[in-house]
Amino acid sequence: MNRVPGYSLSESECEDMYYYMLLARRLSERMLTLNRQGRAAFVIAGAGQEAAQVGAAMALSKGVDFAAPYYRDLAVNLVLGMDAREAMLNVLGKKDDPNGGGRQMPAHWGNASRRIVTQSSVVATQLLHACGIALAARHRDDPIVVYASCGEGSTSRGDFHEALNFAAIKKLPVIFFIENNGFAITSRTDKEMPLQHVADRARAYGMQSAVVDGMDAVAVYQTVKPAVDQARRGGGPHLIEAKCYRLWAHSSDDDDSRYRTKAELEEWSRKDPVVVFRARVEEDSIFPPDHLDEIESRVADEVTEATAWALAQPDPEPEDALGFVYKDEER
Amino acid sequence: MTEMTVLEAIRTSLDEEMAEDDGILVLGEDVEAGGVFRATEGLAKRYPGRVVDMPLAESSIVGVAIGAAHYGLKPIAEIQFADFIHAGFDHLFSEASRWSYRTRGDSWLPMVVRAPWGGGVHGGQHHSQSIEAYYSHMPGIKVVAPSFPADYHSLLKAAIADPNPVLFLEHKRTYRLIRQDLEAGPAEKKIGHSRITRTGRDITIVAYGLMLHESLAAAEALGAEGIECTVVDLLTLQPLDAETMLEAARATGKVLVVHEDNLTGGFGAEVAALVAEHAFEHLDAPVRRLAAPDVPAMPYQRAMEEFFMPNREKIAEAGRALAAF
Numbered sequence: 001m002n003r004v005p006g007y008s009l010s011e012s013e014c015e016d017m018y019y020y021m022l023l024a025r026r027l028s029e030r031m032l033t034l035n036r037q038g039r040a041a042f043v044i045a046g047a048g049q050e051a052a053q054v055g056a057a058m059a060l061s062k063g064v065d066f067a068a069p070y071y072r073d074l075a076v077n078l079v080l081g082m083d084a085r086e087a088m089l090n091v092l093g094k095k096d097d098p099n100g101g102g103r104q105m106p107a108h109w110g111n112a113s114r115r116i117v118t119q120s121s122v123v124a125t126q127l128l129h130a131c132g133i134a135l136a137a138r139h140r141d142d143p144i145v146v147y148a149s150c151g152e153g154s155t156s157r158g159d160f161h162e163a164l165n166f167a168a169i170k171k172l173p174v175i176f177f178i179e180n181n182g183f184a185i186t187s188r189t190d191k192e193m194p195l196q197h198v199a200d201r202a203r204a205y206g207m208q209s210a211v212v213d214g215m216d217a218v219a220v221y222q223t224v225k226p227a228v229d230q231a232r233r234g235g236g237p238h239l240i241e242a243k244c245y246r247l248w249a250h251s252s253d254d255d256d257s258r259y260r261t262k263a264e265l266e267e268w269s270r271k272d273p274v275v276v277f278r279a280r281v282e283e284d285s286i287f288p289p290d291h292l293d294e295i296e297s298r299v300a301d302e303v304t305e306a307t308a309w310a311l312a313q314p315d316p317e318p319e320d321a322l323g324f325v326y327k328d329e330e331r
Numbered sequence: 332m333t334e335m336t337v338l339e340a341i342r343t344s345l346d347e348e349m350a351e352d353d354g355i356l357v358l359g360e361d362v363e364a365g366g367v368f369r370a371t372e373g374l375a376k377r378y379p380g381r382v383v384d385m386p387l388a389e390s391s392i393v394g395v396a397i398g399a400a401h402y403g404l405k406p407i408a409e410i411q412f413a414d415f416i417h418a419g420f421d422h423l424f425s426e427a428s429r430w431s432y433r434t435r436g437d438s439w440l441p442m443v444v445r446a447p448w449g450g451g452v453h454g455g456q457h458h459s460q461s462i463e464a465y466y467s468h469m470p471g472i473k474v475v476a477p478s479f480p481a482d483y484h485s486l487l488k489a490a491i492a493d494p495n496p497v498l499f500l501e502h503k504r505t506y507r508l509i510r511q512d513l514e515a516g517p518a519e520k521k522i523g524h525s526r527i528t529r530t531g532r533d534i535t536i537v538a539y540g541l542m543l544h545e546s547l548a549a550a551e552a553l554g555a556e557g558i559e560c561t562v563v564d565l566l567t568l569q570p571l572d573a574e575t576m577l578e579a580a581r582a583t584g585k586v587l588v589v590h591e592d593n594l595t596g597g598f599g600a601e602v603a604a605l606v607a608e609h610a611f612e613h614l615d616a617p618v619r620r621l622a623a624p625d626v627p628a629m630p631y632q633r634a635m636e637e638f639f640m641p642n643r644e645k646i647a648e649a650g651r652a653l654a655a656f
Contacts, residue, residue: 066402098437099434100433100434100435100437101435103432103433103434103435104433108433110433110434110437110438111437112434112437112438117398117401117438118430118433118434118437118438120425120426120429120433122421122425122426125394125421125422125425125426128390128391128394128395128397128398128422129394129395129397129398129401129426130398131391131394131395131398132394132395132396132397132398132399132400132401132402132406133398133399133401133402134398135356135383135395135398135399136356136398136399136402136403136404136406137402139354139356139380139381139399139404140402140404158388158390159390159394162386162388162390162391162394163391163394165386165388165391166385166386166388166391166395169386323435324431324432324434324435324436325431325432325470325471326431326471326473326494326495327431327436327439327441327494327495328494328495
């Protein structure tokens with residue numbers, strides 16, 4: 001594989017990187033439109049975190065490694081195989097939403113065949129589930145890595161600390177990936193912890209750690225990939241903190257003008273990871289002229305097609321609220 | 332003849348199942364050394380690497396078991412005392428109970444959580460609790476609470492074979508108190524079945540765990556007085572076998588339900604409600620609940636502990652009053 005100098009990625013991987021970041025952003029924008037149109041009751045997105053998510057997910061072995069993502073990780077799911085149609089089925093709570101057919105709020109991912117672990121709205125629980133998966137895989141001599149992510153707000157929960165402790169004790173192949181977007185809904189990081197970096201917690205658990213610029217997809221990939229490789233070889237867990245910025249409100253139900261200024265938002269918007277990545281690959285002339293515009297146009301078509309298609313798909317029947325309470329009870 | 336205590340029946344069951352399936356892992360505090368009750372004694376040596384000491388953190392024990400089950404193994408988590416399981420409540424309630432439901436069966440959790448519960452051991456407020464009411468209020472989790480060694484043996488096997496999360500409650504007072512010949516005793520093999528343990532025409536007593544044994548002793552005493560009791564051993568609390576209990580209620584027309592848990596919101600309320608809803612026209616008396624008083628937990632000191640817990644004398648007294656109604 002010919003790597004593009006400075007990127008640790010092939011040209012086609014660079015294209016993938018841009019494609020997934022852009023697809024996540026455009027899907028999220030369309031979801032918000034659907035919300036404002038009254039067609040989607042709730043939207044929670046990862047705008048501003050696409051670089052962190054794509055950079056990390058591309059370091060995983062798709063379909064082999066497990067991912068226990070959190071609700072902002074749309075881009076992680078896209079890298080691991082979810083397509084635009086499925087993303088739209090999910091936000092619309094359609095019957096065929098592969099994440100659970102409208103039983104959970106949108107963005108609560110789960111797909112066993114893709115090794116994406118179902119999650120609840122209770123934050124940080126998935127970090128312990130990730131440890132269990134890693135422990136079980138080791139029992140089967142299965143050389144997988146488990147990606148487990150959460151926001152920095154979730155690191156206040158006991159489960160975060162318990163998971164780090166257990167993973168370190170057992171030297172489990174878990175990548176704890178913290179997307180520090182600066183906000184726990186309205187609360188700034190200084191209300192969650194007296195430290196500048198979540199990653200500093202790692203030392204207390206005897207774990208390797210790194211802080212990376214989460215607005216830079218390539219830097220994230222270059223940080224996560226060696227950690228994944230090392231974990232796969234038995235090197236134990238890593239705590240990686242990606243410094244991001246939440247460009248949107250917490251959710252479609254939140255008004256962020258109550259707690260942040262326009263000036264702050266404008267300053268961070270200049271660091272928008274999707275825009276920054278495009279500017280960088282343009283400057284480095286990685287692709288032929290117009291190629292990025294072609295990707296833009298392909299993504300726009302994909303989002304439009306997926307939206308129209310998903311809107312036409314059936315809703316669950318009311319009685320679909322029943323069934324699958326137990327494994328052996330089908331419906 | 333293989334007479335065993337409850338504890339020996341549990342250990343035997345674990346041993347037999349682990350020998351059959353190398354995907355079974357035991358996770359818990361001090362389990363490598365056999366656990367504080369010695370339920371896992373000898374297993375770490377016999378099955379190297381499959382009995383895993385966990386840090387003292389119940390959220391971790393349940394959460395890690397969920398992950399292992401999701402991967403496809405069969406974790407058996409041991410909670411040292413049921414009183415401490417509540418740190419793992421969130422993982423059972425918000426995660427395990429709905430793992431299958433929220434994915435429409437795309438994922439499921441073949442896992443068992445064993446927890447020694449109940450009082451009568453001078454364990455005070457945090458080593459005596461009844462936890463069944465909280466955890467039976469979670470569709471998606473099965474809750475099993477046997478009374479006899481043969482049922483402990485067979486139902487633990489059923490719990491391990493079950494593709495769903497099963498909370499397996501072991502009454503710690505009965506661990507070494509109750510013995511039974513496993514081959515002679517009836518052994519329930521299915522989760523979700525109750526059993527009529529004794530048949531009598533006058534009143535029905537519904538119980539589980541230690542209180543089932545106390546109820547049988549009370550029934551014996553009442554029999555000598557000419558009051559004939561039917562005694563129902565619930566065995567599984569969730570999903571509950573309502574029909575067996577209702578059949579007994581209809582036959583006797585009088586129902587006494589007994590548990591160690593506090594009265595209000597206890598499992599007896601569910602029993603009473605089902606009887607009122609589905610056997611009303613057969614009743615000759617209001618359903619009577621005999622339970623612990625509505626104080627937060629079981630006191631430590633002997634006299635207060637005895638005051639708190641129902642026992643055979645209190646059950647007989649309640650049975651007498653019910654028969655006379």
